[in-house]
Amino acid sequence: MILIDGKKIAAELREELKIEVSELKSKYNKIPGLTVILIGDMAPSQIYVRMKEKAANEVGLKSEVLRYPGEVEEKTILDKIEELNKDNSVSGILVQLPLPKHIDKQKVIESILPSKDVDGFHPMNVGNLSSGYESSIPCTPLGCYLLIKKIEPNLNGKKAVIVGRSNLNGKPMTQLLLKENCTVTITHSKTKDLKGECLKGDIIVAAVGMPELVKGDWVKKDAIVIDVGINKTEKGIVGDVAFDEVSKVAKALTPVPGGVGPMTIACLLKNTIECFKRSN
Ligand code: GUN
Numbered sequence: 001m002i003l004i005d006g007k008k009i010a011a012e013l014r015e016e017l018k019i020e021v022s023e024l025k026s027k028y029n030k031i032p033g034l035t036v037i038l039i040g041d042m043a044p045s046q047i048y049v050r051m052k053e054k055a056a057n058e059v060g061l062k063s064e065v066l067r068y069p070g071e072v073e074e075k076t077i078l079d080k081i082e083e084l085n086k087d088n089s090v091s092g093i094l095v096q097l098p099l100p101k102h103i104d105k106q107k108v109i110e111s112i113l114p115s116k117d118v119d120g121f122h123p124m125n126v127g128n129l130s131s132g133y134e135s136s137i138p139c140t141p142l143g144c145y146l147l148i149k150k151i152e153p154n155l156n157g158k159k160a161v162i163v164g165r166s167n168l169n170g171k172p173m174t175q176l177l178l179k180e181n182c183t184v185t186i187t188h189s190k191t192k193d194l195k196g197e198c199l200k201g202d203i204i205v206a207a208v209g210m211p212e213l214v215k216g217d218w219v220k221k222d223a224i225v226i227d228v229g230i231n232k233t234e235k236g237i238v239g240d241v242a243f244d245e246v247s248k249v250a251k252a253l254t255p256v257p258g259g260v261g262p263m264t265i266a267c268l269l270k271n272t273i274e275c276f277k278r279s280n
Contacts, residue, residue, distance in 0.1 A: 002252035004147050004226075010262035013146070014059050017269050021060040024276065032091040032276035033062035034118065034268070035084055037077065039103070040070035045096045052094070055265045061272060062089065074103045078111050085113040091279060092118035092272035115279055118271040120172065129175050134278075136271050141173040143263025144205055144226045148177075151224050151252045152203075155180040161201030162186045163194070163214065163240065169207035169228055177203070194218075206240035216245025225250045228260050 025031050034056050038049045049065055056063035066080065077095070084090045093116045099105050109117075114124035120136035128135035148155070160182040164170040174184045187197050189208075198204055198218040206214050207228035219225060229240030239256030247253050254260055 001247050001250055002151060003247075004151065004252050004254045004259060006143070006147060006254055006259040007262045009147065009150060010143075010266040013263070013266040014055065014269065017266070017273060018059040020273060024273070025060070028280055030089070031060060031062050032272050033064070033089050034092045034094065034272045035064045035066065035090050037066050037068070037080065037093070037095045039068045039072055039077070039096070040100055042098070045098075049096050051265055052268060055269055056272070059269050061269060064090075070100050072100075072103075074107070077103065077108060081108070081111045085111075085116060090116065091276035092116055092268075094118050094268065116275055118268055118275060120271070121167070126167070126172075129172060132179065136275065137176065137267075138168060138172045139267040139271060140169050140207075140228060140260060140264045141176055142267040142270070143260055144169075144173060144228065145176045146267070147226060147254060147260070147263060148203060148205075148224055149180075155182050155203075158182045158202040159200055160184045160203040160205065161198050163198065163204065163206045164188065164208035164228075166207065169205075173205050173207070204241075208240050210240055211238050212240070212242040214241040214246060216242060216249055219246050219249045221249050222251040223249070225253045226260065227254050227256050230256060230261065 021031060036049055036052055053063050053065050084093050093112050095108050109121045112122055114122045117125050117136050120138040125135040129137060160177045162170050162173050165186050165188045170186055174186055177184050185197055187194055195218045199220055201223055203224045205226045209229055211231040211233050225241055225246055227239035227241040231238050237257060
Protein backbone atom coordinates (compact mmCIF):
# COMPACT_ATOMS: atom_id res chain seq x y z
CA MET A 1 0.00 0.00 0.00
CA ILE A 2 1.20 3.48 -0.85
CA LEU A 3 0.97 5.85 2.10
CA ILE A 4 0.31 9.18 0.39
CA ASP A 5 2.72 11.54 2.11
CA GLY A 6 0.84 14.85 1.90
CA LYS A 7 3.41 16.52 4.09
CA LYS A 8 6.22 15.71 1.67
CA ILE A 9 4.21 16.44 -1.49
CA ALA A 10 3.09 19.79 0.01
CA ALA A 11 6.70 20.65 0.88
CA GLU A 12 7.70 19.95 -2.73
CA LEU A 13 4.85 22.14 -3.98
CA ARG A 14 5.93 24.96 -1.62
CA GLU A 15 9.48 24.71 -2.99
CA GLU A 16 8.14 25.15 -6.55
CA LEU A 17 5.98 28.07 -5.42
CA LYS A 18 8.92 29.70 -3.68
CA ILE A 19 10.86 29.68 -6.94
CA GLU A 20 7.84 31.04 -8.79
CA VAL A 21 7.42 33.89 -6.28
CA SER A 22 11.05 34.92 -6.71
CA GLU A 23 10.65 34.85 -10.52
CA LEU A 24 7.49 36.97 -10.29
CA LYS A 25 9.32 39.36 -8.01
CA SER A 26 12.05 39.95 -10.61
CA LYS A 27 9.52 40.19 -13.43
CA TYR A 28 7.01 42.59 -11.82
CA ASN A 29 9.09 44.13 -9.04
CA LYS A 30 6.36 43.20 -6.54
CA ILE A 31 5.23 40.08 -4.73
CA PRO A 32 1.84 38.41 -4.35
CA GLY A 33 0.07 39.32 -1.10
CA LEU A 34 -2.38 37.29 0.97
CA THR A 35 -4.65 38.88 3.58
CA VAL A 36 -6.47 36.61 6.03
CA ILE A 37 -9.36 37.86 8.15
CA LEU A 38 -9.85 35.96 11.40
CA ILE A 39 -12.88 36.67 13.57
CA GLY A 40 -13.21 35.41 17.14
CA ASP A 41 -11.00 33.10 19.15
CA MET A 42 -12.01 29.58 18.09
CA ALA A 43 -8.97 27.41 18.67
CA PRO A 44 -8.97 25.41 15.40
CA SER A 45 -9.32 28.59 13.30
CA GLN A 46 -6.47 30.21 15.24
CA ILE A 47 -4.25 27.20 14.53
CA TYR A 48 -5.17 27.00 10.83
CA VAL A 49 -4.57 30.71 10.31
CA ARG A 50 -1.19 30.55 12.03
CA MET A 51 -0.20 27.66 9.73
CA LYS A 52 -1.39 29.60 6.67
CA GLU A 53 0.62 32.66 7.70
CA LYS A 54 3.77 30.63 8.35
CA ALA A 55 3.51 28.84 5.00
CA ALA A 56 2.89 32.12 3.14
CA ASN A 57 6.00 33.66 4.69
CA GLU A 58 8.02 30.55 3.92
CA VAL A 59 7.40 30.82 0.16
CA GLY A 60 8.07 34.56 0.21
CA LEU A 61 4.53 35.91 -0.12
CA LYS A 62 3.53 39.12 1.58
CA SER A 63 1.11 37.96 4.25
CA GLU A 64 -1.09 39.77 6.69
CA VAL A 65 -3.59 38.50 9.28
CA LEU A 66 -6.33 40.87 10.44
CA ARG A 67 -7.80 39.71 13.75
CA TYR A 68 -11.21 40.85 15.03
CA PRO A 69 -13.10 40.05 18.23
CA GLY A 70 -16.07 37.68 17.93
CA GLU A 71 -18.50 40.56 18.51
CA VAL A 72 -17.25 42.64 15.57
CA GLU A 73 -20.03 44.14 13.46
CA GLU A 74 -20.66 42.70 10.01
CA LYS A 75 -20.29 46.17 8.48
CA THR A 76 -16.75 46.54 9.84
CA ILE A 77 -15.78 43.35 7.99
CA LEU A 78 -17.57 44.31 4.77
CA ASP A 79 -15.93 47.76 4.81
CA LYS A 80 -12.50 46.20 5.34
CA ILE A 81 -13.06 43.78 2.45
CA GLU A 82 -14.06 46.68 0.21
CA GLU A 83 -10.80 48.41 1.13
CA LEU A 84 -8.78 45.22 0.44
CA ASN A 85 -10.57 44.75 -2.90
CA LYS A 86 -9.19 48.12 -3.99
CA ASP A 87 -5.69 47.59 -2.56
CA ASN A 88 -3.29 46.62 -5.36
CA SER A 89 -0.81 45.07 -2.94
CA VAL A 90 -3.43 42.47 -1.93
CA SER A 91 -3.68 39.58 -4.43
CA GLY A 92 -5.83 37.26 -2.33
CA ILE A 93 -8.36 37.66 0.49
CA LEU A 94 -9.44 34.82 2.77
CA VAL A 95 -12.03 35.07 5.53
CA GLN A 96 -11.50 32.12 7.85
CA LEU A 97 -14.68 30.10 8.42
CA PRO A 98 -16.78 29.43 10.43
CA LEU A 99 -18.04 32.94 11.21
CA PRO A 100 -19.97 34.05 14.30
CA LYS A 101 -23.76 33.60 13.86
CA HIS A 102 -24.54 37.35 13.58
CA ILE A 103 -22.38 37.64 10.45
CA ASP A 104 -23.93 36.57 7.14
CA LYS A 105 -21.41 34.17 5.61
CA GLN A 106 -22.77 34.39 2.08
CA LYS A 107 -22.78 38.20 2.16
CA VAL A 108 -19.13 38.18 3.26
CA ILE A 109 -18.11 35.66 0.58
CA GLU A 110 -19.90 37.66 -2.13
CA SER A 111 -18.24 40.90 -1.02
CA ILE A 112 -14.80 39.57 -1.97
CA LEU A 113 -13.79 40.43 -5.51
CA PRO A 114 -13.94 37.10 -7.45
CA SER A 115 -10.44 37.79 -8.78
CA LYS A 116 -9.12 37.93 -5.17
CA ASP A 117 -11.19 35.02 -3.87
CA VAL A 118 -8.40 32.56 -3.02
CA ASP A 119 -10.91 30.14 -1.47
CA GLY A 120 -12.93 29.84 -4.67
CA PHE A 121 -16.15 30.25 -2.66
CA HIS A 122 -17.61 33.23 -4.56
CA PRO A 123 -20.60 32.18 -6.72
CA MET A 124 -18.76 33.52 -9.78
CA ASN A 125 -15.86 31.12 -9.14
CA VAL A 126 -18.21 28.27 -8.25
CA GLY A 127 -20.06 28.85 -11.54
CA ASN A 128 -16.87 29.15 -13.57
CA LEU A 129 -15.50 25.93 -12.12
CA SER A 130 -18.70 24.04 -12.91
CA SER A 131 -18.75 25.47 -16.44
CA GLY A 132 -15.14 24.50 -17.01
CA TYR A 133 -13.85 28.10 -17.20
CA GLU A 134 -10.82 29.53 -15.42
CA SER A 135 -11.54 30.09 -11.71
CA SER A 136 -10.09 29.89 -8.24
CA ILE A 137 -10.51 26.31 -7.04
CA PRO A 138 -11.25 25.62 -3.35
CA CYS A 139 -7.99 24.66 -1.64
CA THR A 140 -8.95 21.35 -0.02
CA PRO A 141 -10.43 19.65 -3.11
CA LEU A 142 -7.57 21.06 -5.19
CA GLY A 143 -5.11 19.47 -2.74
CA CYS A 144 -6.99 16.14 -2.91
CA TYR A 145 -6.99 16.31 -6.69
CA LEU A 146 -3.21 16.86 -6.84
CA LEU A 147 -2.65 13.88 -4.50
CA ILE A 148 -4.88 11.63 -6.64
CA LYS A 149 -3.04 12.72 -9.81
CA LYS A 150 0.32 11.87 -8.18
CA ILE A 151 -0.85 8.28 -7.75
CA GLU A 152 -2.83 7.97 -10.99
CA PRO A 153 -2.08 10.57 -13.68
CA ASN A 154 -4.70 9.14 -16.07
CA LEU A 155 -8.16 9.21 -14.50
CA ASN A 156 -10.06 8.59 -17.74
CA GLY A 157 -13.18 6.52 -17.06
CA LYS A 158 -12.36 5.89 -13.40
CA LYS A 159 -15.27 5.60 -11.01
CA ALA A 160 -14.98 8.14 -8.19
CA VAL A 161 -17.18 8.10 -5.11
CA ILE A 162 -17.32 11.23 -2.99
CA VAL A 163 -18.69 10.93 0.51
CA GLY A 164 -20.11 14.32 1.55
CA ARG A 165 -21.78 17.03 -0.55
CA SER A 166 -20.41 20.21 1.00
CA ASN A 167 -19.69 23.38 -0.93
CA LEU A 168 -16.19 23.35 0.59
CA ASN A 169 -15.24 19.85 -0.59
CA GLY A 170 -17.72 17.43 -2.10
CA LYS A 171 -19.19 19.63 -4.83
CA PRO A 172 -15.96 21.21 -6.14
CA MET A 173 -14.23 17.80 -5.90
CA THR A 174 -16.90 16.46 -8.23
CA GLN A 175 -16.19 19.17 -10.79
CA LEU A 176 -12.44 18.51 -10.72
CA LEU A 177 -12.88 14.77 -11.22
CA LEU A 178 -15.52 15.22 -13.93
CA LYS A 179 -13.05 17.37 -15.85
CA GLU A 180 -10.66 14.39 -15.69
CA ASN A 181 -13.35 12.17 -17.24
CA CYS A 182 -14.18 10.28 -14.07
CA THR A 183 -17.68 8.93 -13.51
CA VAL A 184 -18.56 10.60 -10.25
CA THR A 185 -21.08 9.62 -7.59
CA ILE A 186 -21.73 12.04 -4.73
CA THR A 187 -23.05 10.33 -1.64
CA HIS A 188 -24.41 11.92 1.54
CA SER A 189 -26.31 11.25 4.75
CA LYS A 190 -29.50 10.19 2.92
CA THR A 191 -27.74 7.86 0.48
CA LYS A 192 -29.13 4.32 0.56
CA ASP A 193 -26.43 1.66 0.85
CA LEU A 194 -23.44 3.93 1.32
CA LYS A 195 -21.19 0.90 1.70
CA GLY A 196 -22.39 -0.50 -1.66
CA GLU A 197 -21.73 2.84 -3.38
CA CYS A 198 -18.24 3.13 -1.87
CA LEU A 199 -17.41 -0.42 -2.99
CA LYS A 200 -17.83 0.68 -6.63
CA GLY A 201 -15.17 3.39 -6.36
CA ASP A 202 -11.74 3.21 -7.99
CA ILE A 203 -11.29 6.45 -6.05
CA ILE A 204 -12.98 7.38 -2.77
CA VAL A 205 -12.84 10.87 -1.30
CA ALA A 206 -14.27 10.95 2.23
CA ALA A 207 -15.25 14.41 3.45
CA VAL A 208 -18.14 14.12 5.88
CA GLY A 209 -16.67 14.71 9.33
CA MET A 210 -17.67 11.31 10.73
CA PRO A 211 -14.86 9.48 12.55
CA GLU A 212 -13.72 6.31 10.74
CA LEU A 213 -16.97 5.99 8.78
CA VAL A 214 -15.40 4.29 5.74
CA LYS A 215 -14.52 0.73 6.79
CA GLY A 216 -12.16 -1.83 5.26
CA ASP A 217 -15.03 -3.81 3.71
CA TRP A 218 -16.41 -0.64 2.06
CA VAL A 219 -13.36 -0.32 -0.17
CA LYS A 220 -12.64 -2.11 -3.44
CA LYS A 221 -9.24 -3.75 -3.69
CA ASP A 222 -6.61 -1.32 -5.03
CA ALA A 223 -8.79 1.78 -4.71
CA ILE A 224 -7.22 5.18 -4.06
CA VAL A 225 -8.64 6.57 -0.82
CA ILE A 226 -8.39 10.23 0.18
CA ASP A 227 -9.37 11.13 3.73
CA VAL A 228 -10.38 14.76 4.24
CA GLY A 229 -11.76 14.23 7.77
CA ILE A 230 -10.26 15.75 10.90
CA ASN A 231 -12.25 14.44 13.86
CA LYS A 232 -11.39 14.87 17.51
CA THR A 233 -12.06 11.63 19.40
CA GLU A 234 -11.05 10.03 22.70
CA LYS A 235 -8.17 8.31 20.93
CA GLY A 236 -6.98 11.54 19.31
CA ILE A 237 -7.46 13.03 15.85
CA VAL A 238 -8.84 10.55 13.33
CA GLY A 239 -10.10 10.88 9.76
CA ASP A 240 -13.34 9.79 8.07
CA VAL A 241 -11.62 6.54 7.05
CA ALA A 242 -10.81 3.58 9.33
CA PHE A 243 -7.11 3.77 8.51
CA ASP A 244 -5.85 0.37 9.73
CA GLU A 245 -8.59 -1.63 7.99
CA VAL A 246 -8.57 0.36 4.77
CA SER A 247 -4.78 0.28 4.48
CA LYS A 248 -5.08 -3.50 4.02
CA VAL A 249 -7.21 -3.18 0.85
CA ALA A 250 -6.45 0.18 -0.74
CA LYS A 251 -3.73 0.79 -3.31
CA ALA A 252 -3.03 4.20 -1.78
CA LEU A 253 -4.34 6.05 1.26
CA THR A 254 -3.76 9.43 2.92
CA PRO A 255 -2.96 9.51 6.63
CA VAL A 256 -4.62 11.90 9.09
CA PRO A 257 -2.82 14.08 10.01
CA GLY A 258 -0.17 14.52 7.31
CA GLY A 259 -2.32 13.81 4.26
CA VAL A 260 -4.76 16.36 2.88
CA GLY A 261 -4.17 19.07 5.53
CA PRO A 262 -0.71 20.24 4.38
CA MET A 263 -1.91 20.21 0.75
CA THR A 264 -4.82 22.53 1.58
CA ILE A 265 -2.40 25.14 2.87
CA ALA A 266 0.03 24.74 -0.04
CA CYS A 267 -2.90 25.13 -2.47
CA LEU A 268 -3.91 28.36 -0.76
CA LEU A 269 -0.47 29.73 -1.58
CA LYS A 270 -0.81 28.40 -5.13
CA ASN A 271 -4.18 30.16 -5.49
CA THR A 272 -2.73 33.43 -4.18
CA ILE A 273 -0.01 33.27 -6.82
CA GLU A 274 -2.59 32.43 -9.52
CA CYS A 275 -4.68 35.48 -8.51
CA PHE A 276 -1.55 37.66 -8.69
CA LYS A 277 -0.66 36.33 -12.15
CA ARG A 278 -4.19 36.85 -13.50
CA SER A 279 -4.25 40.43 -12.23
CA ASN A 280 -0.89 41.34 -13.82
N1 GUN B 1 -12.35 26.81 7.46
C1 GUN B 1 -12.08 25.51 7.26
N2 GUN B 1 -11.60 25.30 6.01
C2 GUN B 1 -11.58 26.51 5.41
C3 GUN B 1 -11.17 26.95 4.11
O1 GUN B 1 -10.76 26.19 3.23
N3 GUN B 1 -11.29 28.29 3.89
C4 GUN B 1 -11.78 29.15 4.81
N4 GUN B 1 -11.88 30.44 4.49
N5 GUN B 1 -12.16 28.77 6.02
C5 GUN B 1 -12.05 27.46 6.31
